[in-house]
Amino acid sequence: MTLDPQVRDLFDRAAALGLPPYEQQTPQEARASYLEVVRARRGPHVVPEPVAAVEERTIPGPAGPLRARLFTPPGPGPHPVLLYFHGGGWVIGDRDTHDDQARALCARGGALVVSVDYRLAPEDPFPAALDDVRAATTWAAGHAEALGADPQRLGVAGDSAGANLAAAVCLAARDVGGPPIAAQILIYPVVDATLDQPSVVELAQGYGLTLATMRWFVDQYLPDAATHRDPLASPLAAGDLSGLPPAVVVTAGYDLLHDQGDAYAERLREAGGDVVLRQHPGLVHGFLGMAPQVAAAAEAVDLLCADVRRALAT
Secondary structure, eight states: OOOOHHHHHHHHHHHTTOOOOGGGSOHHHHHHHHHHHHHHHHOTTOOOOOOSEEEEEEEOOBTBOEEEEEEEOSSSSOEEEEEEEOOSTTTSOOTTTTHHHHHHHHHTTOOEEEEEOOOOTTTSOTTHHHHHHHHHHHHHHHHTTTTTEEEEEEEEEEETHHHHHHHHHHHHHHHHTOSOOOEEEEESOOOOTTOOSHHHHHTSSSSSSOHHHHHHHHHHHOOSGGGGGOTTTOGGGOSOOTTOOOEEEEEETTOTTHHHHHHHHHHHHHTTOOEEEEEETTOOTTGGGGTTTOHHHHHHHHHHHHHHHHHTOO
16 A cells, blocks of 8 residues: 555655754754654644543553543543653653644543553663653552552553553553553554564655664663663563453554564564554654544544544453
8 A cells, every 4th residue: 555645645744844864953952853753743723632520640650640631521430540751752742742642542542541651762771761651541540440540441552652662561551450541552663672574664764753863862861782682671572471461552654663563563472462453554753643633543543533432341
């Protein structure tokens, strides 16, 4: 399948912004550039998707309070609760850049979504972000009932680097005995920091996320090359993937990371896991944020939300 023409048009308009590649900027400059890209993808007339309530919170973290945004779905509770970890290569992004995604998972996925800001690299490299999201997951499990949620239906979700963190949280929770996680939602996940797959070479440039940018992200988060094969940094490197929560894995055909996402889904299946793999052949890395202007991305978000609703139904 060819690249979706609406995605190509979006790339052309993004190029007109004249922003340098992230790897040619400081982390602070890259964060500001990413905000411009997000605004361009949203378009000028997008109205935030309505939910029943939005609340700003701070929750305890291992190095200080973490900022979080809670989205409550319409209808009577208790609702399932879904921790959402934003993407951005562990370097850029926050709960504001991924507000649209969290709202969709809440409104159409039927979950109380806790969108968490974790510490970013290179100021705070591995395992800082992981430590933060593990703390947030433990907090949500302990406070689910007070939030009007069901602690037995707690899931974790993330896109890109956030999916890496979600997968790692599940591995860590399995190995230390909790908290219990009912589902993991992994959207175009980074699960192998070695970047050693054919699609990484085949799609190295021209489709949004480039290999040069991805290597820069990895180097910021994992400056010690010895950690690139640590299962909590590269879940695909884990020797044992049994005993993990049911998974929804989403990949895109024009994403240089799609081989590793597909491989992780297959490894989970081989280990006896319950896995739904959604492959979107004409789309690219980061397509969730393109939904306002790309019809195929909007359809993919609808499908994702239906999968979330099913995964956390019981």
